[in-house]
Amino acid sequence: MREQAMVPEPEFESYYGRQIIKSPTWRTPDVPLYLFLGGLAGGSALLAEGAARRGLPTLERVARSAAAAGAAAGTAALIHDLGRPARFLNMLRVLKPTSPLSVGSFILAPFGGLSAAALASHLTGRLPRLGRLAGAGAAALGAPLASYTAALVADTAVPAWHEAYRELPFVFVGSSAQAAGGIAMALVPVDQAAPARRMALAGAAVEIAAAQSIIRRGLVAEPYRTGRPGRLMRAARASALVASALTALGGRNRSVSAVAGLTYAGASAITRFAVFEAGFVSARDPKYTVVPQRDRLAQRATTKV
């Protein structure tokens, strides 16, 4: 056992051990895959805009493709996850700041359109000015697209997600930078891939630091440390470290860059699945709902006296 419990199992009562909150109905792989693809798309839009300005045509083409494809595939995964897929347009019926899914729909929809238009213009050479404008628009929406999904999972009663709402946005943008940088590293010649390498490296640092600050917390972070999500979190960290070492030592070698890039993308994807699963673990066990709430009540009782 790597992770030994430092404190004895807390005692609590429950209704025949049954869970209190409902498990999310969001399916695997639809939703964690969307979290990954949305992050890949958002980060790639930023890379594409930089590449266009710096005159790095291959990087621009790859990044524009990743942005458009990521958004399209992510949208398809989201729609597939709906109980009534035919009604997906109802997502744009109202705009509610209290619903990250509503806000996210108003980020994803224009991002999808703009990134597709930018790619089409780039590939065909038609309407270059409008294409560049669309690319800039997608880049402006890229960072919000990569980060809003943290609020999406955190704005729930799922203990492992809600209690990590301060750190998760940083985990997710770090994961996004790793995915976008990594895919570009894998597909772009090394002489044009320097920005991708820097982005992936920075993303790995941000993700590892933010994830560690979640993991260090008490009972509420236990799902991130133990069981399958715990193993996935450790695998993601190890992959990110390996990819970073490869990048630092041999990032300007084509093959090493490709392997490191794919490892970055893998680390990013594993993180999304780990966070997703940790939420389910914390929803299933009434301990994660009851014990922190009991502690809160006890604390309030002592401060009142």
Place this chain on the structure above:
Amino acid sequence: MSGSLFGRLDDVQDDAGYAADHPPRMGFFTDTSVCIGCKACEVACKEWNDVPEDGISLSGMSYDNTRELGSDTWRHVTFVEKPVTTTDLGLPGMGPPGWDGYESGIPPADDQAAPSGEGGVRWLMSSDVCKHCTHAACLDVCPTGSLFRTEFGTVVVQPDICNGCGYCVPACPYGVIDLREEDGRAFKCTLCYDRLKDGQTPACAQACPTESIQYGEVSELRERAHRRVEELHEKGVDVARLYGADPEDGVGGDGAFFLLLDEPEVYGLPPDPVVTTRDIASMWRHVGAAAAGLAAIGVASFLGGRR
């Protein structure tokens, strides 16, 4: 109206945008001290609302084979079986009145007790239902506007708008609402919205034979609930307490609240639920900071040479 997210809110309909002449807020007071576990509420609810059958199987854990609230269960009677404590709390127990339990070693006056070998058991029964929160997380997170606040202050799903995204499901701090698998959409208690519009009592309350489920104006029910707790305390039932009746609690108080005889978690209820959207402003601030960080990484990646 302000669309407030947390804290005390005395007029939920006004907050939701209804004109001043809206009807009073209606709700349930479920007094579990008189619940006999007959499940008439479950049946009446299913019949009136045309809720589909959701499996006939034995849970094996107690007389509760319904197990939990869900898309096809809008009233759920919990059966808590706990060993009798040594101090007599004056709770409804086994055997005739005046009999002090198995601890005394004296069998009850008649033969109605459980067969020997079966330990003393205290039964708690409670009919659970959607809480129709003052600050309802399901409503807050619904991206389509399918969930809405009615003129009675209750929270209702509009099935013609719901697209089955499932966001309400993990948002509910009580685990009430769920997707109906074969249908794809979310369903939960409507507090019999159709009956309320006709000035009728919700089906469960009408069917309840012991008036454990009481329907009425929330303000009046809260007073009634407080009187009932005092009455029980005077009778020595010290364990009686209200759940969800405090307008200052984490969800601004429930439109459907309870009198319980044990800790909430014993009934499968969260001891201190807080509406998740209390923290939404802070969530967006952190999301914004992280987005700015990513944009900065994007810019910084293109500074420096081509190495």
